[in-house]
Amino acid sequence: MVKDMTTKKISFFWAVIPFLFMIVSMLYTVVILESAPHIPLMIGTAIAAIVAYYHGYTWKEIEDMMYKGIRLALPAIVIIILVGLIIGAWIGGGIVATMIYYGLKLITPSLFLVTMVIICAIVSLAIGSSWSTMATVGVAGMGIGLSMDIPAGMIAGAIISGAYFGDKMSPLSDTTNLAAGLTGTNLFEHIKHMFYTTVPAITISLIVFFILGKQFTVEGINKGKIEAINNEMLDKFLISPWLLIVPLIVIILVALKVPAIPALVVGIVLGTLSQIFIQGGSIHDSVQALQTGYVLESKNELVKELFNRGGLESMFYTISMTIVAMTFGGILENSGMLKAIITQILKVAKGTGGLIASVIISCIGTNASCSEQYISIVVPSRMYIHTFIDKRLHPKNLSRALEDGGTVTSVFFLWNTCGVFIAQTLNVNVMEYGIYAVFNYTVPIISVIFGYIGYKIITINEEEYKQFKDAEAL
Template structure:
C-alpha cells in the first residue's frame, strides 16, 4: 500500500493540464450561477470529472483517483460534523427561545446607528474567547442577523460585519485551530505568531469598524420604521417566553470552549440545553423539540419578518451545505493528491525573487488553494509545506510565513462560494459569498496590508544568527 502511494505522488502534471479542471469548473460555475441562477454543486461535479480525466490521462488508474476523492472527503469530515451540530444548535436555540431572547434584548438595547459596529465587536469578543469563527457565526451571528434585519439593515451588510468580527477572533485567539496550525507547521512559537499578526490584523479591524460606523449612519432611528421594530418585539413576546436566564445557555457554551472542552462535545451540550429549554421553558412537547432538531423550528406568527427569521435550523437545513462540502472536497482531493495543485504552486513559487514577492506569492497560493481545494485548512497546510524552505533560504523568520498563511488562507476562504467556509456562511447566515464580499472588510483589507508591508519591508523580520544556529541544530538532529 505504501509503495502504491509513493508511485502516485511521483507522477507529474504540466501547468496547462493542471489548470484545465479549474478553468472548466470556474467557467461552468459562472454560467450556472450568474445566468442559470442555480447552485454550485453541478459545476463542482463537472470540475471533478474533468480533474479525474486529466489524472487518468497522466497514468493514474481509477483506484488511485477514487482514493484521492476519499482522502479529500476525509479532510472535510471534521468540518461536516461541526456543520451538522451547528444546524442542531440553531434549531434547538430557536425552539428554546434563546435566539428570540438575544434578538429581543438586542432590539431593546442596541441603536441602529451603532448596530454594525456593536455586532462586529461582540463577534470579535466571542470568537476571541472560543477560538471559532463558525461557532460564533452559528450562534451570536444568527441572532445578529435577526436584530439587524428587524432594524431594516440589508442582510449582506450585517453578514459582512459578523464575518469580520468572527474571523478577527478566529485569527487572533490562542484557542483557534487555524492559529495553532499555522504556528505549528512553520515551527513558530504560538504567541510569537499571534504578536506578529497584530501588525496586519489590528489596522485591518480598525478600518473595518470605521467602515461599519460610516455605513451605520444610514440607519439612524429617524430613518427607520420604529413601529415595525415594536411590532417585532411584541410578536417575540407573544411567540416565546423571553427570559434573561436563557442567555446562560450561550454563556455556558462559551465557557466550555474557554475551558478547552473540544468543539464537538461543547456544541452537543449547547443543543441539548436548547432542547431542554424548548420543553421546560417554552412548554413545547418532546416531539416538537426533536422535530426542531431534525427539520428546524416552525412558527406561524402572522408576522412575515418573524416567520422568516425563525422558520429555520435543524439537521435537514444543513444537508445542502454538507453535500456541497463533500462534492467540493472530491474536486480538491484529486487536485491535491494527483499533483495538479503542486504544479500550480511551483509556478507561483518561481515568481518569488524577493521578500515582498515571496510573501505576495504565499498569499496568492493560499487563495488559490482555497479556490481549488475548497478547504481552509488545506490553504494553510499546502503552502506551509511548499514555502518553508524558501523563507529560510531568503533569511526570513518563520513568523513571516505563519502570518502570511493566516492573512492569505484563513481570511480569504470566505470569498469562495464553494469553499467550506463560504458554504457554511450561506447555510448559517443565509447570505452568499458574492453578496457579503464587499462588506467583509477585514477579510480583504488584511491580505492587502500584508502584501503592502512585504513590498516595503515593514515588519518583515529577518533571521538572526541565533535563529540560524537553532535551525541548523534542528536539521542536524533530524538527519542523525
C-alpha cells in the same frame, strides 16, 4: 494506496485544464442558471480524473485520491452536523431570540451605523450565518436606515461588516469549521489565531462607522419594524437574560480548552433542555428542531426567516458540497496537479510574507472565478498545506489566511453567490456598498501586512514538523 505524486509528472499546462473547465461551468451554472455549484465541481472532478488517467494513473488510484480528499474533510463535516443541531436547539430554546431582543434594544439614532455593526455581529456570532443575519436583522436595518436618509450603501456596509465578523469568528459558522478542519487545526485555536487580524479590522470598522454616523441627527426614528420583531419574539418565546447563561457556558468551556465536539454537545443539550423546560416545548418538538430545524408560525416574514432554520437537515447542502469539492481537491492534490500549479506561484512568492499574500490572492481569485465562497477555502487549503508545513509554519497560519482571504472577500463580486445574495436581499449592489464594507477589505490587508512583518506568525519545531508529516501520511 496512492502512489507518490512525483512518480507521474503532470505539467502546469495540464494541471490548469481541470480548473478552466470547472471555472467556466461554475460561472455558467451559478451566474446564468442561478443553480448550485455542485455539478460544476463534479465536472471539474471528471476532467481532473481524465487528465490523471491520461498521465498513467489507474482508476483504482484515482478513486483512492478522491477518498483521501473526502477523508480530510470528515472532522469538519462532524462539526458542521453539530452546528446544525445547536442552531435548532438554541432557536427552540429561545436563546437566539433573547440575544437578538437585547441586541435590538441598543439602537439609537445618532449611533445607528455603529449599532448595526454590533447587532449584526452579535446575531451572526449566535447563529453562525452572515446570510441569515443579513436576511433578517439586515433587512430591518435597511428600512430603518433609509427612513433616516442614510445612504443605502453605507447601511449595507455596516450590516455586511458586522455579519461577516460574526460569521468569521463564530464556532457555529460552516466556513470557520471548514478552514479549521481542512488544515487539521483545532477549531478554537483557529478562532483564537484569527483574533489578531479580525479584532483590529472590526475596531477600524467601528471607528469609521462611528465617524460616518455622526452626521445623521434625524429625530423620531421609525422603530416600527424593530418593535414588530421584538413584539413577535415576546409573543413566541420567553425572553430572559438568564438564557444568556447557555452561550456563556459554551464560551467558558472554550476558554478552558475543552475540545470543540464536547463543547458543542453541551450547548446542544442545554438548548434542548431550555426548549422543553423554559419555553414549554414537547420532547417531540425538541427532536424535530434538532432534525429538521425549528418551525415558527408567524405573519412577520422577517421573524419567520430568522427562526425557521437550523437542524441536521439544514447542513446537508454544505456537507454534500464539501464532499464533492474534496473529490475534486483530492485528485488535484494527490496526482501532483496542485504541486505543478503551486510551484509556479511560489516562484514569485518569496518568504513568509509572499506565501501569506499568495494564499490571500488565491482565495480572492477563487472567489472571483468560481463564484462560491466555500471553494475559496477548500481548494487553496489543499494547495498550500504542504508548503506551510515544509516551511515550518503552523497550519493555523494557513487556516487564518484562508478566512482572511476567502470568507470575507466573497461579497465584492456581484457574480459570486454572496454578492448575488446581498444584491437581492438588501437591494444594494457592490458598486454602492463596496467602499463601505470596511471590515471585509481591511482583514486581508492586515493579514498580508502581518505576514510580511512576521507578526503573530507561528512556527513549528522539528518534533511538531514530524508529527504533522506523519499525520499527512495517514
